[in-house]
Amino acid sequence: MYELAGGIVLGGALGANDAANVFGTAVASHMVRLRRAVAITAVLVVAGAVLGGAPGIRTLGGMTDQTAWSAMVVSVVAGLTVLGMTALRLPVSTSQAVVGAILGMGLYIDPAGVRWAALGKVVACWVGTPVGAAVFAATAYPTLGWALDRLRLNIVWRSIVLRSSLLAAGAYGAYALGANNVANVTGVFYGTGVLDGLHGRQYLLALVGGLAIAGGVVAFGKAVMFTVGRDLVKLGAFAALVAVLAEAVTVHVYSFVGVPVSTSQAVVGAVLGIGLSRGARTVHARVLLRIVAGWLATPAVAGAICYAAAAVL
Amino acid sequence: MFFRKERQIERDIGRYLGHMEQCLATFEAGFAAYLEEGLTPAFDRFVKTAHVHEHAADEKRREIEETMYAKALIPESRGDIMELLEALDLVANQAEGVLDQVWTEQVRIPPELHADLKVLVAANAEAGRALAGAVRELFRNVRAVPEAAAGVYTKEREGDHVERILVKAVFRSPADTGTKLHLRDVISEIGAVSDFAENAADRLRIIAVKRVS
Numbered sequence: 001m002y003e004l005a006g007g008i009v010l011g012g013a014l015g016a017n018d019a020a021n022v023f024g025t026a027v028a029s030h031m032v033r034l035r036r037a038v039a040i041t042a043v044l045v046v047a048g049a050v051l052g053g054a055p056g057i058r059t060l061g062g063m064t065d066q067t068a069w070s071a072m073v074v075s076v077v078a079g080l081t082v083l084g085m086t087a088l089r090l091p092v093s094t095s096q097a098v099v100g101a102i103l104g105m106g107l108y109i110d111p112a113g114v115r116w117a118a119l120g121k122v123v124a125c126w127v128g129t130p131v132g133a134a135v136f137a138a139t140a141y142p143t144l145g146w147a148l149d150r151l152r153l154n155i156v157w158r159s160i161v162l163r164s165s166l167l168a169a170g171a172y173g174a175y176a177l178g179a180n181n182v183a184n185v186t187g188v189f190y191g192t193g194v195l196d197g198l199h200g201r202q203y204l205l206a207l208v209g210g211l212a213i214a215g216g217v218v219a220f221g222k223a224v225m226f227t228v229g230r231d232l233v234k235l236g237a238f239a240a241l242v243a244v245l246a247e248a249v250t251v252h253v254y255s256f257v258g259v260p261v262s263t264s265q266a267v268v269g270a271v272l273g274i275g276l277s278r279g280a281r282t283v284h285a286r287v288l289l290r291i292v293a294g295w296l297a298t299p300a301v302a303g304a305i306c307y308a309a310a311a312v313l
Numbered sequence: 314m315f316f317r318k319e320r321q322i323e324r325d326i327g328r329y330l331g332h333m334e335q336c337l338a339t340f341e342a343g344f345a346a347y348l349e350e351g352l353t354p355a356f357d358r359f360v361k362t363a364h365v366h367e368h369a370a371d372e373k374r375r376e377i378e379e380t381m382y383a384k385a386l387i388p389e390s391r392g393d394i395m396e397l398l399e400a401l402d403l404v405a406n407q408a409e410g411v412l413d414q415v416w417t418e419q420v421r422i423p424p425e426l427h428a429d430l431k432v433l434v435a436a437n438a439e440a441g442r443a444l445a446g447a448v449r450e451l452f453r454n455v456r457a458v459p460e461a462a463a464g465v466y467t468k469e470r471e472g473d474h475v476e477r478i479l480v481k482a483v484f485r486s487p488a489d490t491g492t493k494l495h496l497r498d499v500i501s502e503i504g505a506v507s508d509f510a511e512n513a514a515d516r517l518r519i520i521a522v523k524r525v526s
Contacts (some may be wrong), residue, residue, distance in 0.1 A: 025381040029387070029388045030388070031387055031388070043410055122468070149525070152452060152455070152456070153455075153526065154318065154323075154451065154452070154455060155386075155390050155393070155394070155451055155452065155455070156319050156322060156323045156390075156452065157319075158387075158390070158524065159314045159385075159386040159387045159390045160319050161389060162375070162387050163316075164316075236389055237388065237389060242441045
């Protein structure tokens with residue numbers, strides 16, 4: 001069972017990074033108190049993981065044949081890849097690092113055991129994440145804007161409605177994050193024998209993963225929320241609400257599909273969608289390049305490191 | 314209680330506008346007393362009363378700003394209200410300041426200018442009151458703000474017109490140059506009340522337009 005430690009550390013890193021995508025804006029702009037945001041995120045991440053995390057855990061667990069030991073190596077390599085690429089300021093996503101590492105390890109253990117169809121489904125969902133979030137945001141921005149306008153709220157009540165909505169969207173985003181991303185943390189251990197013999201082990205894996213993410217949120221969420229949140233604050237409260245909502249809905253949908261995706265890429269897609277609905281007709285090539293590089297470079301780097309680590313160890 | 318601070322801001326802005334209107338009413342009543350009786354102790358009482366209302370408005374503005382710093386309202390609304398309050402503050406300050414100027418500098422306005430001066434003071438006080446009404450619309454019906462703000466512009470134009478007539482009359486009078494310049498300064502300071510009201514109305518319109526698609 002000690003092998004789970006690798007996943008738990010990865011979960012902590014994921015929680016620290018991704019909490020900013022759900023409550024960063026509200027906290028950085030002082031619309032929601034940090035303690036409240038951290039508490040809501042921690043509780044709902046665990047709830048999302050336990051209630052909605054099972055499909056993703058089964059997908060990642062079923063992509064290759066792993067042992068408990070190899071799963072631990074996968075988690076550690078994925079964590080180090082995320083850490084290293086973040087330090088080098090390269091685009092990185094935990095979901096893509098984990099899948100790359102699983103694939104690298106799977107290829108080392110038994111290339112014939114890699115389920116390429118499952119991998120294809122995962123990659124399709126990666127592409128669908130920013131695109132889906134962009135479409136949702138481009139549709140929701142004018143629609144919700146129209147609805148908000150019809151309410152004819154004064155400046156104070158508009159503020160109250162937007163703050164409450166940001167709180168609700170953040171809470172939903174935290175639930176969706178737990179449901180979708182818990183598979184990154186403990187999915188690779190599914191089918192490895194860890195926790196075997198215990199009733200409902202996928203839920204136990206989800207609980208362990210959820211608690212690990214929540215631990216990361218509580219321990220390190222503050223600094224990241226303030227840093228990442230400030231970028232979204234520039235959008236204004238309503239656009240930030242649409243961005244968080246688009247990210248949460250997209251990520252939640254993929255948790256039903258059973259594929260862990262990048263919340264950061266969902267946010268980038270949502271912001272692009274808002275830009276397009278506001279009349280922007282061009283998208284910075286650099287933004288698209290960063291997303292595509294994330295799809296290709298992160299799994300390639302994690303996969304290569306994992307393959308090499310497996311060969312050395 | 315949810316969103317207590319937000320609702321407190323709404324109530325406090327109402328109270329702030331009340332102090333501003335009392336300051337403007339004192340400005341008008343003070344000049345009426347001055348035109349009727351001159352620089353008497355009764356006029357001094359109006360100067361002091363205007364100061365009390367202006368001070369109360371300042372205190373209320375600081376309270377509202379502190380509540381907003383305590384993380385009430387979404388950031389863009391916080392910024393808008395702060396800017397609006399700063400602009401409103403200049404109106405009450407100016408009304409109080411010009412009364413004080415007349416008393417401190419013992420300004421003596423020739424009787425032939427009294428009728429137009431009364432019109433000038435009324436137009437400027439009206440511009441301030443119209444502004445207060447327009448600000449209230451921001452909290453009642455944001456779509457009504459541009460129309461309410463138009464009342465400020467009308468009164469400001471009226472004031473400008475009378476101000477030009479008065480300045481011309483001053484410089485065509487037999488008074489010495491020093492007196493003429495002094496009188497022109499006082500007339501401009503009275504006219505500045507509606508100029509500040511106009512600036513605040515401009516800000517208010519932008520705040521309103523931003524919230525109506």
